[in-house]
Amino acid sequence: xxxxxxxxxxxxxxDMNSGAVADQLPRPFLDLxxxxxxxxxxxxxxxxxxxxxxxxxxxxxxxxxxxVRELVGWLGSICDSGDISQTSCYxxxxxxxxxxxxxVLGHRQQGGGGLPMPGNEMADGQFTGFAANPGFVERAPxxxxxxxxxxxxxxxxxxxxxxxxxxxxPSSHSLKSAxxxxxxxxxxxxxxxxxxxxxxxxxxxxxLGGGMPPSSTSGRTMASxxxxxxxxxxxxxxxxxxxxxxxxxxxxxxxAAEDEHPDAKRCKPAKTNGAxxxxxxxQETEQNIGASQxxxxxxxxxxxxxxxxxxHVRARRGQATDSHSxxxxxxxxxxxxxxxxxxDLVPGCNKITGKAVMLDEIINYVQSLQRQVEFLSMKLATxxxxxxxxxxTLLQKNMHQEHExxxxxxxxxxxxxxAFSYAQQHQGSPLQSAITNGLGVGQQPLCPFDGLADATSQxxxxxxxxxxxxxxxxxxxxxxxxxxxxxxxxx
Amino acid sequence: MxxxxxxxxxxxxxxxxxxxxxxxxxxxxxxxxxxxxxxxxTRSSFAGRRRRIxxxxxxxMAYSAGTRRAWSRALLRKLRSRARLRFPxxxxxxxxxxxxxxxxxxxxxxxxxxxxxxxxxxLLEETADYIRCLTTQVRLMQTVMDxxxx
Numbered sequence: 108x109x110x111x112x113x114x115x116x117x118x119x120x121x122d123m124n125s126g127a128v129a130d131q132l133p134r135p136f137l138d139l140x141x142x143x144x145x146x147x148x149x150x151x152x153x154x155x156x157x158x159x160x161x162x163x164x165x166x167x168x169x170x171x172x173x174x175v176r177e178l179v180g181w182l183g184s185i186c187d188s189g190d191i192s193q194t195s196c197y198x199x200x201x202x203x204x205x206x207x208x209x210x211v212l213g214h215r216q217q218g219g220g221g222l223p224m225p226g227n228e229m230a231d232g233q234f235t236g237f238a239a240n241p242g243f244v245e246r247a248p249x250x251x252x253x254x255x256x257x258x259x260x261x262x263x264x265x266x267x268x269x270x271x272x273x274x275x276x277p278s279s280h281s282l283k284s285a286x287x288x289x290x291x292x293x294x295x296x297x298x299x300x301x302x303x304x305x306x307x308x309x310x311x312x313x314x315l316g317g318g319m320p321p322s323s324t325s326g327r328t329m330a331s332x333x334x335x336x337x338x339x340x341x342x343x344x345x346x347x348x349x350x351x352x353x354x355x356x357x358x359x360x361x362x363a364a365e366d367e368h369p370d371a372k373r374c375k376p377a378k379t380n381g382a383x384x385x386x387x388x389x390q391e392t393e394q395n396i397g398a399s400q401x402x403x404x405x406x407x408x409x410x411x412x413x414x415x416x417x418x419h420v421r422a423r424r425g426q427a428t429d430s431h432s433x434x435x436x437x438x439x440x441x442x443x444x445x446x447x448x449x450x451d452l453v454p455g456c457n458k459i460t461g462k463a464v465m466l467d468e469i470i471n472y473v474q475s476l477q478r479q480v481e482f483l484s485m486k487l488a489t490x491x492x493x494x495x496x497x498x499x500t501l502l503q504k505n506m507h508q509e510h511e512x513x514x515x516x517x518x519x520x521x522x523x524x525x526a527f528s529y530a531q532q533h534q535g536s537p538l539q540s541a542i543t544n545g546l547g548v549g550q551q552p553l554c555p556f557d558g559l560a561d562a563t564s565q566x567x568x569x570x571x572x573x574x575x576x577x578x579x580x581x582x583x584x585x586x587x588x589x590x591x592x593x594x595x596x597x598x
Numbered sequence: 599m600x601x602x603x604x605x606x607x608x609x610x611x612x613x614x615x616x617x618x619x620x621x622x623x624x625x626x627x628x629x630x631x632x633x634x635x636x637x638x639x640t641r642s643s644f645a646g647r648r649r650r651i652x653x654x655x656x657x658x659m660a661y662s663a664g665t666r667r668a669w670s671r672a673l674l675r676k677l678r679s680r681a682r683l684r685f686p687x688x689x690x691x692x693x694x695x696x697x698x699x700x701x702x703x704x705x706x707x708x709x710x711x712x713x714x715x716x717x718x719x720x721l722l723e724e725t726a727d728y729i730r731c732l733t734t735q736v737r738l739m740q741t742v743m744d745x746x747x748x
Contacts, residue, residue, distance in 0.1 A: 438719060445722035452729045466702040469725060473709045476732040480655050483739040487631065488648035490746050 623662035623731075624738055630654035631742065653677065659735045669724045670731075672712025 446465055450456045453472045459465050634650050657677055663670035699718070706721060707713030710728050713721060 441719050442722060445719065445726065448726045449722060449729070452726055452733075463700075463702065466700070466706065469729075470702060470705050470709065473706070473725065473729060473732070476729065476736055477709070479736045480732070480739065481652060483736065483743060484652040484655055485648045486743055487651050487739065487746075488644055490743065 619662040619664075619731075620734055620738075623658045623734060626661050627654060627658035627735070627738055628742070630658060655735055655739060658738075659731050662734075663727070663731055667724060667727050668716060668720070669710055669712045669728045672715070676711060 446462060449469055450459070450465060453468055456465060456468050459468060631651065631654060634647065634654060638647050638650075656673060660670040660673035660677065665671050665674075703718055703721065706725060707716070710721065710725050712724065716724060
């Protein structure tokens with residue numbers, strides 16, 4: 108099993124790490140990663156120096172190994188290594204990453220001779236450093252941008268252009284350090300790194316600049332700290348076997364990442380059991396690291412995250428991953444959606460941002476609407492007795508006018524009220540005269556709704572066109588008071 | 599009253615049901631108005647008539663919304679119980695202390711019928727529908743009044 112191979116190489120045989128750390132270790136696992144960094148030595152160096160903000164690297168020193176070690180040391184210093192040492196993955200006891208940085212830096216400054224001894228520790232340190240970075244744990248198998256992401260996450264984003272190159276290096280290391288990473292990792296990393304160096308760079312830039320969408324995608328799985336997520340991701344990518352597109356998709360857009368999420372989600376129940384062992388190890392690391400890295404990443408990770416179907420929720424990078432916080436986040440998103448709906452309903456709320464102000468506006472609007480209902484009912488009450496309710500008068504009046512009756516079916520109850528409502532709309536003289544006539548006029552035989560029908564046809568839609576249709580249907584039926592009273596009694 | 603103002607937003611997805619429900623609301627309200635007008639005499643108090651008209655307005659609102667909405671169900675319940683009992687309500691809906699109970703949320707709960715029984719998320723949803731229905735009702739009443747008074 109490759110895992111054991113990893114372990115054996117990384118942990119149980121530290122002698123391998125000594126000296127040609129970079130040379131031997133990467134080869135069985137991450138040849139891919141190493142080849143490219145070798146080509147981009149200069150870039151690595153510049154990237155490293157920029158990242159670490161330390162003096163110039165020594166280009167002559169063992170190619171990637173130096174770079175790697177330095178990176179590792181740098182990582183170690185930055186990462187919260189204390190927790191890492193506890194993880195079982197990393198059998199090599201790393202005392203303090205910060206200490207490693209010194210030799211790293213010193214080594215770098217020296218120009219690269221004494222790799223072997225410090226290299227050994229540094230190899231360990233590398234692993235711890237990488238392990239410290241939760242991104243590695245999760246990322247390594249999945250995307251080629253592991254290193255870039257992790258480095259960026261660690262804070263120095265100045266080396267963005269070169270960060271992509273670095274990704275391969277750390278990815279290989281992370282694979283090793285993770286130990287529990289899957290077999291597919293090296294292959295994945297290989298493909299990813301080989302095929303998309305440019306994409307990695309761009310991804311890195313975007314990630315580092317924008318809070319790392321890939322980190323969010325892969326970080327999500329990591330940050331979840333759940334074996335499920337970890338196994339899910341692996342299983343999903345393994346199952347699909349599309350590593351290159353996966354990594355690129357991860358990086359390029361959150362939407363692309365979404366594809367794997369549903370898959371990952373689906374794979375979740377299936378793969379959970381299988382991945383428990385390796386995920387457990389990682390889980391600890393992730394949890395430990397995630398807690399420390401949470402604050403920095405949270406803000407970045409959140410905006411990248413597209414809203415999910417709330418049944419399937421993936422934890423974002425750097426966020427708490429227990430079910431409570433996941434549900435909490437889902438709930439918050441729901442509330443956010445509802446608030447947007449309300450914002451559309453309440454006039455003049457487009458510019459308002461902020462829930463409290465929005466709520467105030469909503470409350471004011473509801474109160475004003477209720478007050479309006481009260482006011483209008485009062486006005487209707489005052490008006491009402493004066494007009495002998497207008498339906499009759501209106502109808503009568505309209506009957507007097509010469510309006511063509513519309514052929515209609517009977518729709519008594521609806522017709523009455525809707526006809527009335529449409530009649531209201533008709534502001535023309537017939538209505539007014541009808542109303543004035545209605546004053547003081549008692550019950551009168553109802554004229555047919557013809558006039559109303561005509562009025563409604565002339566109306567622009569008071570409500571909507573279908574209302575008009577209903578009115579027309581109702582109108583024009585039988586004429587006479589009995590029809591009207593019948594409709595009324597039908598209430 | 600301009601007709602065009604009434605057609606805005608009537609076709610969007612959220613208001614698919616609104617067109618039919620507007621018809622329902624208008625017819626119900628007008629019928630109720632007519633009934634009130636018929637039954638009210640010169641002796642009946644102005645306040646009583648006003649109260650009846652207001653109740654008719656809310657009833658037509660709830661009737662148009664049907665039982666689909668929590669607020670309409672609560673409103674119908676309140677209207678019917680008031681019509682029958684005229685006593686203090688037997689048992690107001692159990693209102694568990696809700697999450698997200700800011701002051702504003704509590705105020706909103708008092709405003710929206712059925713508020714006390716909902717959690718915050720549902721409260722927002724019901725508020726949106728309630729606002730929609732309220733605006734429709736207000737427009738209807740304004741139209742009625744304008745046509746009457748013009």
